[in-house]
Amino acid sequence: MRRQEMEALGWDACDIILVTGDAYIDHPSFGMAIIGRLLEAQGFRVGIIAQPDWHSAEDFRALGRPLLYYGVTAGNMDSLINHYTADRKPRSDDAYTAGGVAGKRPDRAVTVYAQRAREAFAGVPVVIGSIEASLRRIAHYDYWSEKVRRSVLPDSKADMLIFGNAERALVELSHRLAAGERIQDIRDLRGTAFMVRRDWLPDADWQEIDSLTLDRPGRIEPHTDPYATEPQIATGAPSAEGGTPVQIVPLAARVAARRAQRARTVIRLQAYEAVVEDRVLYAHNSRVFHLESNPGNARALRQAHGERDVWLNPPPTPLDTAEMDHVFDRPYARAPHPSYGDARIPAWEMIRFSVNIMRGCFGGCTFCSITEHEGRIIQSRSHESILKEIEEIRDRIPEFKGHISDLGGPTANMYRLGCKSPKIESSCRKLSCVYPDICENLNTDHASLIGLYRKARAIPGVKRITIGSGLRYDLAVHSPEYVKELVTHHVSGLLKIAPEHTEEGPLSKMMKPGIGSFERFRKLFEKFSKEAGKVQHLVPYFIAAHPGTTDEDMLNLALWLKANNFRPDQVQTFTPTPLAMATAMYHSRKNPLRRVSRDSEEVETPRLARQRRLHKALLRYHDPANFDLIRDFLIEIGRRDLIGNGPQHLVPRGHVSRQSVAAKPVWGNDFVHAIPARTSQKPPKPGKRR
Numbered sequence: 001m002r003r004q005e006m007e008a009l010g011w012d013a014c015d016i017i018l019v020t021g022d023a024y025i026d027h028p029s030f031g032m033a034i035i036g037r038l039l040e041a042q043g044f045r046v047g048i049i050a051q052p053d054w055h056s057a058e059d060f061r062a063l064g065r066p067l068l069y070y071g072v073t074a075g076n077m078d079s080l081i082n083h084y085t086a087d088r089k090p091r092s093d094d095a096y097t098a099g100g101v102a103g104k105r106p107d108r109a110v111t112v113y114a115q116r117a118r119e120a121f122a123g124v125p126v127v128i129g130s131i132e133a134s135l136r137r138i139a140h141y142d143y144w145s146e147k148v149r150r151s152v153l154p155d156s157k158a159d160m161l162i163f164g165n166a167e168r169a170l171v172e173l174s175h176r177l178a179a180g181e182r183i184q185d186i187r188d189l190r191g192t193a194f195m196v197r198r199d200w201l202p203d204a205d206w207q208e209i210d211s212l213t214l215d216r217p218g219r220i221e222p223h224t225d226p227y228a229t230e231p232q233i234a235t236g237a238p239s240a241e242g243g244t245p246v247q248i249v250p251l252a253a254r255v256a257a258r259r260a261q262r263a264r265t266v267i268r269l270q271a272y273e274a275v276v277e278d279r280v281l282y283a284h285n286s287r288v289f290h291l292e293s294n295p296g297n298a299r300a301l302r303q304a305h306g307e308r309d310v311w312l313n314p315p316p317t318p319l320d321t322a323e324m325d326h327v328f329d330r331p332y333a334r335a336p337h338p339s340y341g342d343a344r345i346p347a348w349e350m351i352r353f354s355v356n357i358m359r360g361c362f363g364g365c366t367f368c369s370i371t372e373h374e375g376r377i378i379q380s381r382s383h384e385s386i387l388k389e390i391e392e393i394r395d396r397i398p399e400f401k402g403h404i405s406d407l408g409g410p411t412a413n414m415y416r417l418g419c420k421s422p423k424i425e426s427s428c429r430k431l432s433c434v435y436p437d438i439c440e441n442l443n444t445d446h447a448s449l450i451g452l453y454r455k456a457r458a459i460p461g462v463k464r465i466t467i468g469s470g471l472r473y474d475l476a477v478h479s480p481e482y483v484k485e486l487v488t489h490h491v492s493g494l495l496k497i498a499p500e501h502t503e504e505g506p507l508s509k510m511m512k513p514g515i516g517s518f519e520r521f522r523k524l525f526e527k528f529s530k531e532a533g534k535v536q537h538l539v540p541y542f543i544a545a546h547p548g549t550t551d552e553d554m555l556n557l558a559l560w561l562k563a564n565n566f567r568p569d570q571v572q573t574f575t576p577t578p579l580a581m582a583t584a585m586y587h588s589r590k591n592p593l594r595r596v597s598r599d600s601e602e603v604e605t606p607r608l609a610r611q612r613r614l615h616k617a618l619l620r621y622h623d624p625a626n627f628d629l630i631r632d633f634l635i636e637i638g639r640r641d642l643i644g645n646g647p648q649h650l651v652p653r654g655h656v657s658r659q660s661v662a663a664k665p666v667w668g669n670d671f672v673h674a675i676p677a678r679t680s681q682k683p684p685k686p687g688k689r690r
Helices: 003-009 031-041 079-083 109-120 130-134 152-156 167-178 251-263 272-277 279-291 321-328 346-351 370-374 383-396 422-427 447-457 480-489 504-510 515-531 551-563 581-588 609-619 624-636
Strands: 016-020 046-050 069-072 126-128 140-142 147-149 160-162 192-197 207-210 233-235 246-248 265-268 300-305 308-312 354-356 406-408 494-500 537-544
Touching: 016 031, 031 046, 031 167, 031 321, 069 109, 069 167, 109 126, 109 130, 109 152, 126 152, 130 152, 130 370, 140 581, 147 272, 152 192, 152 308, 160 167, 251 265, 272 279, 272 300, 279 300, 279 581, 321 383, 354 383, 383 447, 406 447, 447 480, 480 515, 494 504, 494 515, 504 581, 515 537, 537 551, 537 609, 551 609, 609 624
Parallel strands: 016 046, 016 069, 069 126, 126 160, 207 265, 265 300, 354 406, 494 537
Antiparallel strands: 140 147, 160 192, 192 308, 233 246, 300 308
């Protein structure tokens, strides 16, 4: 991170300089550490510039001119989500900064950092990546500016964007640049995006397809089985007798031909200029984009931005277990850089004793960015690698007292789960393996995870292992043995799960299971807790104001929470993140989970600030600060029966605010009953209280 460290290592220059919006923590939960250690293992000299002052290029020159490229990221979080709440209010702290201090990175950090890096040393290639760049690789709706913005590539002027898990692409890119190739000539790496001319194609064998031809008039590209065994007849050259001989094309040849043709096809998404003006085309693009996300069959995509195109190669091939082990077995210091001294870094404190065992998520929740970034195919480490990391925590961290706070990842119990057939997996175009029901081809066997838990508990010096990652309960109920193992040994009194809602309207737009799956899991949880002699509780998470949610839906959820004696403390209001399908619903009012057209399904979404506040308040119906807002709402919709001091009531009686007697409805479109304004009332006299 500093010149003195370079000199101590005997370096006259860095091959690669990585720029990040986070404090530098050399731990495998932080992307900058993973990339730095991986490139180091490949023989490259890597410098880190963490949270530079972006007001000038001076900090970007601190380590000198990199010989190969700058690698630029905003950090582990999108900079705008890091800076603002779901209500667009500035956050007062930053968990990824020493001391938790806010303001150490700019808005749209990738763009700002890339421009400063180019200013620092002209001619040095700039490669952007991590989640902020990943989620902005094509034209996207930006919640914070309330408009559709261009891809981050033309805005940042970067030479290349690497999306998703970047290990494969970065290692190959680095070696090819070191061998003398120009970055402008490297166009064949999976998981990369770059700017090209409007007429550019890799070679003459490629074909281009307009995305609109894939979505008329029905579902996108009928799902054909490339392994079908139906006979296919091809004609050959005429025979001497004048007839045409029949050729039976072997199955393997037909499959190979289809795959080869698909690999040389690019889909032209609707242009940035078109989706800015047309919300239906925006939803259409979202649908096509997500259906072209399986690394096994995804095609290249391109999208016009003015006179040039953003070109996206197919997603990266997932790492296998040996490769995952290699990434996580690097010699991480497992600590913040010494330059931070004793300053507290909240994100580090939260994960310092946790172990990441897998990547990816096949849930496909429409509001979540994990699948857009990490993909749907689960990438798991071996037992040996995970156990070795636990032993390193025990042996190398003096503060370790025997408690491993998590063995998890995006989802706690997807470890080593996946499609039963590699052939089916490579050709599948489903957006979720578990919605509307668990796919019959999905392996739900939790035996390997159970075995891992048991081995980890047996390590000397490990007193306790709890699971902090969210649990996919609809999968867990298929393995009662796993639920028993988890509940008996790995719950710290509270277990996080995420039903997200109880009503079918919003659940269908989230691609989440019905509340019945939660009830089945709760019965198992309570049964095994009782058998273990423990008093333990579920902590369910819910989302307010998600696309497709009506005021009535939120009221029903609040009543369900009260009936089940749940009092949520931390609640989440839907935030439209770039590229997510739920964001496409929010912006376009269309449902990209189905065919999109002018007259296709309309999806209404809570947008007004007061309605979003109401939905959040209904989740925290028990908070006195929300009583007035909920009471006004109940009066307006004619549900005074829910106001009172009995167990059947949602909120107690009390003061009726003047907002509840407005002349017209103040909520969403689902309730139209309003109480007439009380125009005969006189204003209070000065000094009198009403």
